[in-house]
Amino acid sequence: MSTEWRDCTLGEFVRLQRGHDLTASEQQSGNIPIMGSAGPNGTHNKALAYGPGVVVGRSGASAGRVHFSALDYWPHNTCLYVTDFLGNSPRFAYYLLQTLDLASFNSGSAQPSLNRNFLYSIPLKIPTRLEQDGIVALLSTLDDRIALLRETNATLEAIAQALFKSWFVDFDPVRAKMEGRAPEGMGETTARLFPDSFEESALGLVPRGWRVGTLGEHTSYLSRGISPKYIEDGGVIVINQKCIRDFSLDLSKARRHDPAQRKIDGRGLLKGDILVNSTGVGTLGRIAQVLSLDNPAIVDSHVTVMRTDSSLTWNYLGLSIMRRQAEIEGMGEGSTGQTELSRGKLAILKLLIPPIAVLQNFDDVVLPLRERFSANQTQAQSLATLRDTLLPRLISGQLRLPDAEAAEEALA
Known part of the structure; x- marks a missing residue:
């Protein structure tokens, strides 16, 4: 472990404060995220904390959960929020707090609740700001790659569902043929598989013959x-x-x-x-x-x-x-x-x-999208596993940054 890591308490690492009340009637339309015990929870027209910021669930089932906001935000009273990072990296603080079992410091009875004064005494080992920034760069790269894969998958899934809806819910190819138009987005061979009229069924109007x-x-x-x-x-x-x-x-x-x-x-x-x-x-x-x-x-x-x-x-x-x-x-x-x-x-x-020939032509179009979705999902899960393995070891100093970077490159 590096000799540059110093011993301190959580209270010497960051300063926390309870969030602020905001009733439904007081909430105004705006683009400022409201950060609560479970993370983002709506928007407001006013910020009370600057981003980047970190909040910790203070009460309820989400007590102890840690969330990050890159933007200015309203800290809700169901959370504790960092008011001063005391020169430390906000993102590093976010990662470090995730490794602590904050929920075990519950000061409530029937309803879980966290008190900042109970948390302040938690002992920590903290690296220099330079090393904090290096750790953040590595973990953020993994987070960004995971987020991009998930965003891509959301798009792939939306396309697959839109095509399904067009063919099998709205019956767009059938309606086009009824109006004397060529169905959009498909060749003549596929278009010939669709009828040009509907008939009644137990599910309402469906393409004739289906x-x-x-x-x-x-x-x-x-x-x-x-x-x-x-x-x-x-x-x-x-x-x-x-x-x-x-x-x-x-x-x-x-x-x-x-x-x-x-x-x-x-x-x-x-x-x-x-x-x-x-x-x-x-x-x-x-x-x-x-x-x-x-x-x-x-x-x-x-x-x-x-x-x-x-x-x-x-x-x-x-x-x-x-x-x-x-x-x-x-x-x-x-x-x-x-x-x-x-x-x-x-x-x-x-x-x-529908006729099996229609389904097979649908698969020709949509299955490649879902195969790519599956590959992205597997990669995202592998990256998440790597991140979750590296996180506590990097934050504690048990794993040095060059070794962690080598592990990340192996999955690149």
């Missing part, structure tokens, strides 16, 4: 997972409800199952499988699709797996089901805290069944 079926009729597999026998290492990946959020899979929250204690024959996931959270208020109905799978994986008993049969493509079924997440969230049954989504409810969900 069918309506149920999920149960068009899936080869529709089942919950198992109750795993957990182990620390080896075995197979077990995806749980925490892994499924924002239509994506986060395998960093997965655990591992020992197949020697409980067999998984026939339960292994395949590329294209659709995963649906199936228990609990607030989690039930969340959907993600397996776009890539490098290692054997299963789901636990709180997640339902859907797998299309040969009448549909997994790309079409996945995008179709994701569009209906809100509907599926409302299909849970049971009392509060015991809500369940049954296989039977999912099985009777009505689906539009």
Whole structure:
């Protein structure tokens, strides 16, 4: 460890203050971010703190969480905010505070609460400003790369969903042909696959000749997972409800199952499988699709797996089901805290069944976008893992900057 690192307390590193009240009636239209316990929470027309700034969740479930604002902001009374960095790098302070278990300094009882005076005594080791800036440069580069990949993926997903909506919700190619126009964005061969009229169905007007079926009729597999026998290492990946959020899979929250204690024959996931959270208020109905799978994986008993049969493509079924997440969230049954989504409810969900030739042409256009989405997601998760591994070691001085830079370059 560098001899230039000095011992101090958190109170000698930064100064904190409780945020300021701002009721809904007092909030005014503007572009100043309001920073609260859980991070950005709306905007206002006035700032009380200069950016770059750092806030720490002061109360509630988000107590101890650390957030960064590059802009001037209004610090809400649900947070503590840094009023003076005492010559230290604001971004370094943000990274350092994330490595501390601030929530454990709870001074409340039923409602978690942080008191700055309790935090000030936390012992720290702090490098020189020059080294702080070097650490920030490395970690910020990783953060920026992750953010760019996620922004790119948001665009790719929006394009895929827009094309799905055009073909299978708004039926733009059919409407164009009805009006004597050539459908936009497709060649003549693809355009010929679409009819030029509609007919009534259980889902309302649909293109003539297209069918309506149920999920149960068009899936080869529709089942919950198992109750795993957990182990620390080896075995197979077990995806749980925490892994499924924002239509994506986060395998960093997965655990591992020992197949020697409980067999998984026939339960292994395949590329294209659709995963649906199936228990609990607030989690039930969340959907993600397996776009890539490098290692054997299963789901636990709180997640339902859907797998299309040969009448549909997994790309079409996945995008179709994701569009209906809100509907599926409302299909849970049971009392509060015991809500369940049954296989039977999912099985009777009505689906539009276009001709397979239409679906194959749709896949030709959209699958490359989703393959790129998957590659970006994998890279972003790798970079996040690297960042989260480097962060505490860099901040504590256990890892020197040149070694960390070499690890970052290996993933470039």
